[in-house]
Structure formats: structure tokens, C-alpha cells
Amino acid sequence: MFTGFNEKTTEFLWGIRFNNSRAWFLENKQNYLDHLQAPMRELANDVWTRFTEKNKLDLGYRVARIYRDARRVRDGNLYKEHLWFSLEKDHEDWQSTPVFFFEIEPEGYMYGLGYYAATAETMKKFRARVDSNPAELERIASDLKNKKRFQIDGDEYSRKKGEKEGLLAEWYNRKTISLIASGKGHEPLYSPKFAEKLCKDFQALVPLYNFFWSLEGEQAE
Structure with missing residues (x-):
């Protein structure tokens, strides 16, 4: 059961930011295990259990490892300075599918729903759906805007794919797309x-999650 992160979580995250070395990590590994890894796993499991029971969604959860892929280390930093978990469907390419996520870093935290890297094909289907039935996404976008919790995020095309007015204007020309809520500091955690x-906040994103997944069975135009 999740009992909360704590001040030692914050201390460890700032520590690894400025002391990203094997020696420092080994000296502080128990703090990592007790105050970052353990509560992150507890939070992931608690949220997954409650959320999937309520929504009957076929989701698993993944908790990130702190160790960076040694094959991709270019700056000498062996450890991630932020940790996250995701709720996702079992998929061979999870980065191109919509996932719920939570992430903690030294400065604060964020969570939401979206694609790590949506494919061009997926976003083509997204635009086609908006073109054929704009009211569907407008209803979802309006509801999320009224909740005043999430901000839309994702790189935009430098060459626009088209023009939309009103609520859909900031959605339409994205290369990938996410809805993110964020907070400074860790006290709420x-x-x-x-x-x-x-x-509760993930629940508000379920209609958008279903919208994203409904694109999978469509043909891009």
C-alpha cells in the first residue's frame, strides 16, 4: 500500500542530479530502494488496482528502472534523475500507443495521458477522425478544458497539415500528443x-484514452 514519498525521496533525487556516479549511487542505494523505488512501485500498484477495477481496462503497469542503457550513455551519467510508471496495454511497441503515466524528478512531478512517440500513421488517422467527426473530440476537449487540470503537449508540425478553429486548433497539428498535469516540489506526494x-485525475482522461485507442482499427486516409 502506498504510504507516500518523503523528504528522503527529494534528497535522493537532487543528490543523483549532482552526483551521478557509481560511487555515490552505491553509497546511497538503500535510500533509493527505500524512498524512491519502493513507494513508486506501491503507487503504481495501488493506482493500477483501483483504476483497472473501476474501468475494466486491459492494462498492465511498468515501473522504470533507474539504470540508463549503457549503450546510449554519452554524457557519463549512468543513472536517470527521474523515475516514472505507466499504465499500458501489452504491446510490442508501447512507445507508439497511448499510456497513462506518472513521473517524479528533482523539481517536481507530472502525470497524464499520451503517446511517448506517436507514429505518423496514428496522427494521420487522428486528423482524419477530426475531419470526419469534429464534435467527438470537441466534447472531450471541452470537458478537459473545463476541469482546468491538464495542458496539451507535443511537438507541432512546422508545416501545418490543416487549419482548425476553436478548441481543436491546438490539437490538430501535433506530431505526437499528450495531456499533462504538473506540480512543483514534492509535498503533495x-x-x-x-x-x-x-x-481521480486519470479517470477524467478515460474518454480521451478510448478515443485514441479507437484510432487503431481505422485506415489512414
Whole structure:
């Protein structure tokens, strides 16, 4: 059961930011295990259990490892300075599918729903759906805007694929797309009640999640 992160979580995250070495990590590994890895796994499991039971969604969860892929290390930093978990469907290319996520870093935290890297084909289907039935996404976008919790995120095409007005204008020309909520500092994460809040905010994103997945069976035009 998630009992909250704590001040030692924050201390470790800032520590690895400025001391990203094997020697420092080994000296502080127990703090990592007790105050970052363990509560992250507890949070992921609690949220996954509550969220999937309520929505009957076929999701698993993944908790990131702190160790960076040695084959891709170019700056000498062996460890990630942020950690995350995701709720996702079992898929061979999860980065191109919509996932719910939570991430913690030294400065604060973020969570939401979106694609790590949507394919061009997926975004082509997205635009085709908006063109054929704009009201469907408008309803979802309006509801999310009224909740005043999430911000739309994702790189945009330098050459626009088309023009939309109103709510859909900031959605249409994205290369990939996410809805993100963020907070500075970690104090809200110290409470066990944060798991409940995360479930509640994820719940607001379920209509968009279903919209994204409904694109998978369509043909791009």
C-alpha cells in the first residue's frame, strides 16, 4: 500500500542530479530502494488496482528502472534523475500507443495521458477522425478544458497539415500528443491520499484514452 514519498525521496533525487556516479549511487542505494523505488512501485500498484477495477481496462503497469542503457550513455551519467510508471496495454511497441503515466524528478512531478512517440500513421488517422467527426473530440476537449487540470503537449508540425478553429486548433497539428498535469516540489506526494487523487485525475482522461485507442482499427486516409 502506498504510504507516500518523503523528504528522503527529494534528497535522493537532487543528490543523483549532482552526483551521478557509481560511487555515490552505491553509497546511497538503500535510500533509493527505500524512498524512491519502493513507494513508486506501491503507487503504481495501488493506482493500477483501483483504476483497472473501476474501468475494466486491459492494462498492465511498468515501473522504470533507474539504470540508463549503457549503450546510449554519452554524457557519463549512468543513472536517470527521474523515475516514472505507466499504465499500458501489452504491446510490442508501447512507445507508439497511448499510456497513462506518472513521473517524479528533482523539481517536481507530472502525470497524464499520451503517446511517448506517436507514429505518423496514428496522427494521420487522428486528423482524419477530426475531419470526419469534429464534435467527438470537441466534447472531450471541452470537458478537459473545463476541469482546468491538464495542458496539451507535443511537438507541432512546422508545416501545418490543416487549419482548425476553436478548441481543436491546438490539437490538430501535433506530431505526437499528450495531456499533462504538473506540480512543483514534492509535498503533495508525501500523502497517501495522492494515489486516490491520481486515480481521480486519470479517470477524467478515460474518454480521451478510448478515443485514441479507437484510432487503431481505422485506415489512414
